Amino acid sequence: MFFFIISILFLHHVSGSDPLFTWCSPGFQDYSLNSTFHNNLELLLGSLSGNISASGFYNTSTGEDPDKVYGLALCRGDINSTICKDCVEKASQDILNNCKSQDAIIWYDLCQVRYSFQMFISMMVYTGKYPDENNQAKNVSDPARFSQVLTYLMNNLSNEAAFVPIKNMFASGEIEFSQKITIYGLVQCTRDISGTLCYNCLNSALGDLGACCSSRESGTVLSRTCNVRFGLSQFFNTSSQYLVVYPTSKGAGGKLKTWMLVLIICASVFVLAVLTGFCIACFHKKQGEDRDDEKSEKMLLQQLATPKSVTITQDGELISSEELVFMSFATIKFATDDFSDSNKLGQGGFGSVYKGVLPDGNEIAVKRLSRKSWQGTEEFKNEIIMIAKLQHKNLVKLLGCGLEGEEKFLIYEYMSNQSLDKFIFDSEKRSQLDWNTCYGIIMGIARGLLYLHEESRLRVIHRDLKPNNILLDHDMVAKISDFGMARIFCENQNTANTKRVVGTYGYMAPEYAMGGLFSVKSDIFSFGVILLEIISGKRSSGFYATKLASTLLAYAWNLWNEGKEMEFVDPLLKAECLSSEVSRCMNIGLLCVQEDPEDRPTMSDVMVLLGSESMSLAQPKKPAFSVGRSIKVDPSLMTTSSVNHIMLSTVQPR
Structure with missing residues (x-):
């Protein structure tokens, strides 16, 4: 009891100390005192300590868009509710006093508090911060072995926290480094994410x-x-820890008798023999599976190499396409100058795209899928299935494919003006676009989507429509590309649901991002975002960093409500465009991004509205402000292609 009381007093003392780290995001605008956002923030922070209770975790939100605030509090898993409440209360007050940014987080030894104008619950975003106290720690005498033992301890704790439900994503423990030195470790995750994301x-x-x-x-x-x-x-707290035994540890005393040593060696040899046999059996089984995979790939390769260029549907049936041909790896390698960097057109989530020139002089674009990537294999098969049955002037044409060992290729017609994002988001190339060209691009995308949704033999949902996947030929004709994420719908099927949410934040419909529910209306939402981006010249993803509004959709909605549509238009387009035509397109764009899918038009409706000035337009409701941000993306990929795949059971945008 004495040691328990001392421990509690110690923990209480620590909760009143200075924070380990405070992060007030410099990338977001500061809020104004006594603003709606500030008032909502005070209410939210005041509610955290009162609601965190014995669970040690609480998340909530306060207010309405665009001044809505999201918040989260987490206490260390080994402290009681009283200390937890005190720590969260102090952290909430400190973060309010020390940060004026719209996104901030503060860490104490015993708790952490975060708030943001963006929806972040259930999203795993890693950004490592290092408290100053790290630099004050002394060096150890045997760093190599110390690192090994430490890694062993922390890996064990990570597995405990992530995959043992009773642990509530918290684990602490100790391991013996030497007779005089013990290493103590602790790991913890916020409990709004899955075990896999925690790990x-x-x-x-x-x-x-x-x-x-x-x-x-x-x-x-x-x-x-x-x-x-x-x-x-x-x-x-000692009651929360468990002992981790390092495999090389000798045990107490460090000395073993001869008979014990013999017993250990014999037991080790026996276990090793059993494990070896098991591994050999697994190896043969894996080889068998690999051979099956290899046979299926060879079969596909042989089918592709036949004069009729046969490929495989999702149901295992054969389809033929006279225009789809197989190309050897040697041919592709020669055409791309051995995949030289000078021919590289872009980098995507599943591989790189290169420009190539065939021996007959025809230019091609080669997508080289990532090696040993299940995503790449799935995308490879999916794209062949799609393009073999889809032919339209506003879809990029697949000329052929290649499959040789681990190498997988898709060969497309070369689009000399590359992707739409390079024009609408680049200040120099943007000047080459006039309103007539922009309107033609909008109509081209709409025709391509109409074909996919309603006019082709298949009913196809693209699921990753964005400017990066809209390519432009030498006449600036827009063509939809990249069908690796697309899904085929049955004739009478209207919606589908998936736990594997794929796509790009900024263009994903809210019902898809939140619950994995997708339909033709998901593509309509993406089309609406692109339409607003073309008109404004501003990128949807990353718009939160501006001082205009929290999102591009919010900015468009605010100006529309105020009757200031022309302020939304890119100044480079204003000189030659008709205000009525631009206003009409903006209205259609806002209708496409309505929060309720039922309120969005179909693609045939969009085509009618775009093509008729006399057709009356419905008044849009307040759209879904909020398609959020993706999990950490490499900025170097933002102008060429974005990360297309996330594994989340539930993602909730703002």
Whole structure:
């Protein structure tokens, strides 16, 4: 009881100390005191400590868009509710006093508090932060072995936290480094993410922990959704910990008798023999599976190489396409100058795209899918299935494909003006666009989507429509590309649901991002976002960094409500465009991004509205402000292609 009381007093003392780290995002605009956002923030922060209770975790939101505030509080898993409440209350007050940004987070030893104008619940975003105390820790005498033992401990704790439900995504423990030194570790995730995302976050944090602190006596890495810490003195409640035994440990005394040594060796040899036999059996089984996969790939290759260029449907049936031909790896390699960087056109989530020139002088675009990537294999088969049955002047034409060993290729017609995003988001190329050209591009995208949704033999949902996937030929004719994510619908099927949400934030419909529900109306939403981007010259993703509004959709809606549609138009287009025509397109764009899919028009409706000035337009309701941001994306990919795939059971945009 004495030690328990001392422990509680110690924890209470720590909760009143200075924060480990405070992050007030410099990338977002500051809010004004006494503004609606500020008032909502005060209400939200005031509610966190009162609602966190014994669970040690709470998330909520306050207000309405565009001044809505989202918040989250997390307490360390080994403290009681009283200390938790005190820590969250202090953290809430400190973050309110010290940050004026619309996105901020503060970490204490015993709790963390975060708020944002963006919806972040259920999203794993890793951004490692390092408290100053890391630099004050002393170096250890045997850093190589220390790092090994530390890694073993923290990996065990990560597995416990992520995959043992009773742990509530928190684990602490100790491991013996030597007779005199014990390493203590702790890991924790916020409980709004899945176990897999928790493990991924902890894995990233442990990578940073190893880089910064594995040769030191203590270290801490903090992130939005997880944190990790270790030290040579116990810093957590003993009742929460468990002992991790390092495999090379000798045990107490460090000496073994001869008979014990013999017994251990014999037992080890026996276990090794059993494991070896098991591994051999698994290896043969895997070889069998690999041979089956290889046979199926060879079959596909042989089918593709036949004069009729046969490929396979999703149901295993054969289809023929006279125009789809198989190309050898040697031919493709020669055409792209051995995939030289000078011929590289872009980088996507499943591979790179290169320009090539065939021996007959025809230019091609070659998508080289990532090696040993199940996503690449699925995309490869999917795209062949789609394009073999889809032919339209506003769809990019697939000329052929290649399958050789681990190499998989898709060969398209070469589009000399590359993708739409390079024109509408580039200040120099943007000047080459007049309103008539922009209107032609809009109509081309609409015709392509109408064909996919209603006029082709198949009913196809693209699921990743964005400017990067709209290519432009030498006459600036728009063609939809990249059908790796597309889905075929049955004749009478209207919607489908998936747990594997794929696509690009900024263009995803809210019902799809939130619940995996997709339909033709999902593509309509994406089309509406692109339409508004073409008119404004502003990118939807990343718009939160401007001072105009929280999102591009919010900006468009505000100006529309105020009757200031022409302020939304890119100044480069204003000189030659008809205000009535632009206003009509803006109205259609807002109708396409309505929050309720039922309120969005069909693609045939869009074509009628675009083609007739006399047709009356419905007044749009307040749209879904909010398609959010993706999990950490490499900025270098933003102008060529974006990350197309996330694995989330539930993603909720703002």
